[in-house]
Amino acid sequence: MHIAEGFLPPLHAAAWWVASAPFAVHGARAVITESRANPESRLLLAAAGATTFVLSAIKLPSITGSSSHPTGTGAGAILFRPPVMAFLGSLVLAMQALLLAHGGLTTLGANVFSMAIAGPWAGYALYRALRHLHSPTAVFGAVAGANLATYVVTALQLALAHPDPVGGFPASLGTFLAVFALTQIPLALAEGIVGVLLLRYLAVVAAPELERRGLLPPRPAGHA
DSSP: OOOOTTOSOHHHHHHHHHHHHHHHHHHHHHHHHHHHHOGGGHHHHHHHHHHHHHHHTOOEEOSTTOEEOOOOHHHHHHHHOHHHHHHHHHHHHHHIIIIIOOSOSTTHHHHIIIIIIIHHHHHHHHHHHHTTSOHHHHHHHHHHHHHHHHHHHHHHHHHHHSOBTTTHHHHHHHHHHHHHHHHHHHHHHHHHHHHHHHHHHHHHHSHHHHHHTTSSOOOOTTOO
């Protein structure tokens, strides 16, 4: 979810930049390590970034100063783990702010924290918790969970920045969560389905890579 340019007080915007920067730097190192250790994964890395860019650019009107949209980070977190998505998500959000006027530069730190950090970590945690179940269930839960976690953190960020004059932070948080829910919950469910379909497609076209990552059982010897 993209918080618009100038919609956060300067101190809040700066604090989210500071909170997000270490994750993005660590993620950049993880991407470099991954691409050097496994050059064959570079196309899949590019696909994860492109998927995040395309899905998160599908913007629907929501609360003034923000928007609702898929995130695309849950599937990437399953494939490459959350640190990689912290960097790829940061790149995506910076490009969208500069090229599409989605989000903003002052609010980039807050948007990175919600969509590229909190979302992927929540999604990956759900995947780990559910992976003993049928694989599509784990993928659906992880992708939908990453989306919902992004929405919850964005609502928290906005509530901290704009507390209700009467009820304060709790009332503001409840309002933001309720209004976002109208669009974000259906989007999260739809993205979960898309994530399952995406992983099924990758299981066909990139089976060896998914096997190496432990996302598919190894094929029997001699299987073409």
